[in-house]
Structure formats: structure tokens, C-alpha cells
Amino acid sequence: MGIHLDQVDVRLPGVDGQLQETTILEDITLELTQARTAILGLNGSGKSTVLRLLNGLMTPSDGSVTVHGIDVVQQRKAARRTVGFVFTDPLAQLLMPTALEDVELSLREVEADATQRRELAQDLLAAAGLADRMHHSVYDLSGGQRQLAALTAVLAVEPSVLVLDEPTTLLDLRNRARLMERLAGLPQQLVYATHDLELAATAQQVVVIHDGQVFACGGPELVADYHQWCVDGFPGWDQL
Numbered sequence: 001m002g003i004h005l006d007q008v009d010v011r012l013p014g015v016d017g018q019l020q021e022t023t024i025l026e027d028i029t030l031e032l033t034q035a036r037t038a039i040l041g042l043n044g045s046g047k048s049t050v051l052r053l054l055n056g057l058m059t060p061s062d063g064s065v066t067v068h069g070i071d072v073v074q075q076r077k078a079a080r081r082t083v084g085f086v087f088t089d090p091l092a093q094l095l096m097p098t099a100l101e102d103v104e105l106s107l108r109e110v111e112a113d114a115t116q117r118r119e120l121a122q123d124l125l126a127a128a129g130l131a132d133r134m135h136h137s138v139y140d141l142s143g144g145q146r147q148l149a150a151l152t153a154v155l156a157v158e159p160s161v162l163v164l165d166e167p168t169t170l171l172d173l174r175n176r177a178r179l180m181e182r183l184a185g186l187p188q189q190l191v192y193a194t195h196d197l198e199l200a201a202t203a204q205q206v207v208v209i210h211d212g213q214v215f216a217c218g219g220p221e222l223v224a225d226y227h228q229w230c231v232d233g234f235p236g237w238d239q240l
């Protein structure tokens with residue numbers, strides 16, 4: 001089991017009539033087998049692209065991606081069910097007017113009966129601390145409440161893997177602490193890209209992506225090294 005990326009390249013065609021392709025990721029080989037994996041890297045290094053590969057939002061140009069035994073390219077639908085994806089900005093994924101409707105929409109995949117669906121959605125949102133906010137417009141929720149609503153909608157279908165793109169970026173310290181506590185208690189395998197080094201240090205596995213390639217992979221001790229590389233430059237690669 002686990003998540004396996006084998007010699008993955010991601011290249012995008014040139015834009016504006018340019019024929020030259022852009023290489024976004026090159027030769028990414030990773031075995032993500034721990035319960036929590038943090039992906040670190042500078043802006044534009046390729047973290048979000050790695051995450052998007054995990055549920056088929058991005059297709060590799062070469063190589064393969066397997067998540068819990070599912071080939072993400074060949075079995076895209078199964079991959080979408082297996083891997084829940086939480087975007088940095090919850091408004092990018094909250095499609096319905098209210099949190100309740102959004103969670104109900106997710107539950108369509110698993111519960112056919114509308115009354116049961118509503119009850120289940122209400123219970124899930126109440127458990128997430130949103131009992132008194134579930135009927136409000138998602139635009140009237142705070143950033144932290146939106147993040148919790150989006151997370152609840154994704155978790156409603158019980159994915160085996162949860163992928164989160166910079167989950168704490170938009171949160172104040174209190175909501176960040178709440179989210180970290182919520183994430184810590186989840187049974188799913190978690191993979192998250194983050195600039196939050198404290199969150200990164202809670203992972204058992206840390207991957208550093210630099211310039212579209214795997215620069216380092218190891219335990220949480222890598223977080224301190226990464227901090228140093230951000231200051232001094234990435235050894236053998238570039239100097240600031």
C-alpha cells in the first residue's frame with residue numbers, strides 16, 4: 001500500500017504559439033508510506049503539481065502514480081474516490097450556497113436517500129463545530145469556518161488518503177491550531193504541501209521539492225535543514 005510515484009515527469013505545452021514545452025516536474029520517484037507526509041519547497045518549486053498528480057487533477061507526461069494500489073491514470077474515477085483533495089482556498093471547492101448543501105452534494109456519492117443525506121450532513125458539520133453556521137452562505141463564513149466546511153465535505157465520502165495544499169495558509173493562529181488538531185486525529189493517510197514548518201515537523205516523512213525535482217526526502221529532521229537551505233541556498237544547486 002502507500003503512494004508510489006515512479007519516474008514521473010510533467011511537461012506542459014508551450015503557450016502563445018510557442019512550441020517549446022515547459023518541464024514542471026522531472027524524474028520524481030517517491031514512496032510515501034507514512035501516515036503523514038509533508039511536502040516542502042519554495043514558491044513555484046512544484047509542490048502543488050505533485051499533489052495534483054495524486055488524484056488525477058494532473059496527468060504525468062511520463063512515469064506512473066499509484067495510490068493504495070490504484071493506478072491514478074488508468075483508474076481515474078477510483079483515484080478521485082480514494083484521494084480527497086483540499087485546496088488552499090476553500091472557496092475554490094465549496095460549490096454550493098451553504099456548507100450544509102455542499103456536504104450534501106458530496107454525500108450524493110454514498111447516500112441515495114435525501115433525508116438521510118441531510119441528517120448525515122448535519123451530523124458531520126455539527127461534529128466539525130459548524131452546527132450554527134451550516135445554513136449561512138459560505139461567503140458569510142470566516143476563513144477558518146470555510147476551511148472546516150470544505151474539509152468536512154471532502155471527508156464525508158471517507159477517502160483513504162487526504163491531500164491538502166497549504167492547509168494553514170489562510171488561517172489565524174487559533175483556527176490553525178484547531179485545524180492541526182483535527183488533522184492529527186484523522187485516520188487517513190495525509191499528504192500536505194506547506195510553508196508552515198511547524199506543521200511540516202508533525203509529519204513522519206518530509207519531502208523537499210526544488211526546481212521540479214526531489215531535493216531531499218527523510219524524516220522530520222529535514223525541516224531544520226530546509227529552513228537553512230532557504231536562508232543559505234540549496235547545496236550544489238544554487239546559492240542565494
Ligand SMILES: Nc1ncnc2c1ncn2[C@@H]1O[C@H](COP(=O)(O)OP(=O)(O)OP(=O)(O)O)[C@@H](O)[C@H]1O
Pocket residue numbers: 012024041042043044045046047048049050193
Ligand atoms: N497549468 C500550468 N500551466 C503553466 N505553468 C504551470 C501550470 N501549473 C503549474 N505551472 C508552473 O509550474 C511551476 C510549479 O507550480 P506549483 O503550483 O506546483 O508550485 P508550488 O511549489 O505549489 O508553488 P507555491 O508555493 O507558490 O504554491 C510554477 O512555475 C508554475 O507557474
